[in-house]
Amino acid sequence: MLEIHDFQVSVQDQPILRGIDLNVPDGEVHAIMGPNGSGKSTLCYALSGRDGYEVFAGSAMLGEVDLLELEPEDRASAGLFLAFQYPIEVPGVTMTTFLREALNAQRRYRGEEPVAPMEFVQLMRQAAGTIGLNPEMLKRQVNVGFSGGEKKRNEMLQMAVLKPSLVVMDETDSGLDIDALKEVSHGVNRLRDQGRSFLLITHYQRLLDYITPDRVHVLAGGRIVDSGDASLALTLEANGYTDYQLSAA
């Protein structure tokens, strides 16, 4: 499970997150909602160790693993998966190559043998089936020429292959039409599991119409200002963030 305590992060010497406490037990789905500029993406990048996001106080533990001590690739191998808001294109590299490299790097980190070719093919087919993707997509270059919806589903596919213990989804719903949103949500629901926690970062309630969270937290002004069950999202949808922004300021 993910345990964050007094998590403080600055970007270019500007404090963005001002002390966050959060516990996501195994198998639970937590949503973090908040207005623009509240620090939602900063939380995603700081947890995954991106350069330029300086954690100057606090702790972040994934199970027994101290995330803050690890390089980004090792955090990934330890079980942290970030579904990007804007997935990146890697020209000339096929999905198959990319996923094989990623899976084998993670296996190597855990002291396991590289995946056998046949096993890998099966794994990919299975994952494509779970997400409802045409396996032909695996022959294409990573995110090159993908539609917005394909890019997001491709993130789900990678998640299904890499089987992380914590998934952080950074505004996965942004830029998706209602059909694509349903498909992506369906994929997430199929990957919900006792051993896997989710942290859904979102601006809108609509994603939560399809993925029911166990807890909802409100992030405003770099702090978690309110927490509640799934019904909190509906209240937010009705009232907006104005009250929180006033209290945070």
Add this chain to the structure above:
Amino acid sequence: MPATVDTKEQVEALAKRRYAFGFSTDIEMDQAPKGLSEDTIRFISAKKFEPSWMLEWRFKAFARWQKMTEPHWAKLSYPPIDYQDAYYYAAPKSDSDRPENLDEVDPKLLATYTKLGIPLREQELLAGVKNARPVAIDAVFDSVSVATTFKKTLAEGGVIFCPISEAIRDYPELVQKYLGSVVPVSDNYFACLNSAVFTDGSFVYIPKGVHCPMELSTYFRINAENTGQFERTLIVVEDGGYVSYLEGCTAPQRDKNQLHAAVVELVAMDDAEIKYSTVQNWYPGDEQGRGGIYNFVTKRGLCSGRRAKIMWTQVETGSAITWKYPGCILKGDDSVGEFYSVAITNNRQQADTGTKMLHLGKNTRSRIIAKGISAGHADQTYRGAVTVAAGAHGAKNFTQCDSLLIGNQCGAHTVPYITAKNPNSEIEHEASTSKISEDKLFYCRQRGIPEEVAVGIIVNGFCREVMQTLPMEFAVEAQKLVSISLEGSIG
């Protein structure tokens, strides 16, 4: 970020790991006296049991060379080369007894090639992966060819594949007809030097209508210290013939620079096709730029007949200095020239490389795809000339030239020369320069891929179009080589 490596031993260990072929073979050598003179040339010619016409040819070249001056128009900087302070011939002593078959070849030599991953025994070649196509290999060690495999199998189809020194003795008419016909003796300073002192290389002859049944490959190894290698290769394909040829190169890690000045000539008749691939991995020198091979190479193909096709593919990762412009003379109507290149320079390596496409015939087409990757303090220039002669109606060229920079200490330059004398020709040139972006790297790393591996994957993706043109057997090796060459370029 990687831990700081602070001891000399650790640095050396790292450097050695990066260039896996830096070992040398301790073998008794037969060397020409140091320096370059008519005596040296006489010595080489005698060692090769050459006919007198060959010696005369060499003398003429030497006389021309003495009147020439070393060119310095390329964007390369290196101290003056002392041509008298080098050896021009070195051969393993055991070779003077001329081994008839592999059992007579010095076991140390065979061991060297095994260590390089080049099995010379035919049964070993075939014992590899199931369904792998056999590859015939000519192995050149310093100045002599030590073994050529599958000669018999090839001869059954009329294909000649042998060391050029042997071809000069056994097929003098063919050699006299074509040697120097594409790259004239005095074409340039280094080609002229090569014409005077060339030692070994391969000769390939594909008769009319013959599709060469296997990949042909020459493996060049410089071993002796302070010795230049002057490789000479000649490939002639008659009407409707086809051959795919690959050369590979490595050299031991030595502190002093060594000279490699090669000449390769290709001739393709009507409907003939030649695919020439190079994986060049000469020792590049160390991080400070000490040592490494000076690679001055002249490679040119003549599409002499109608619809002839010549395709150059090069993956250049080695050498301290690379000066190389494989080109095509598109003389036959409807002939096609293609050039696919990946050049990687890291640390203090310098490369000035590109191609020359000369359109003479009607409806001739050329295609140039050049990918340059620069890292460390390296400097790289793409230099390409596309010339369309007045008679080349309907000629078409497409050039795409992309540079990728890693870090902020390296350089990339593009110098295209375009001359069109025919108004009905089309020339297209595209160029781009980019850096490996932080977001691409982070995306890979977030999936668990370590930073250095991620660089290799991204660069291989960048080179994909070129890598795809390599024979399958070598593409995997070339991809690994790309990643290895860039180790230590980040962080």
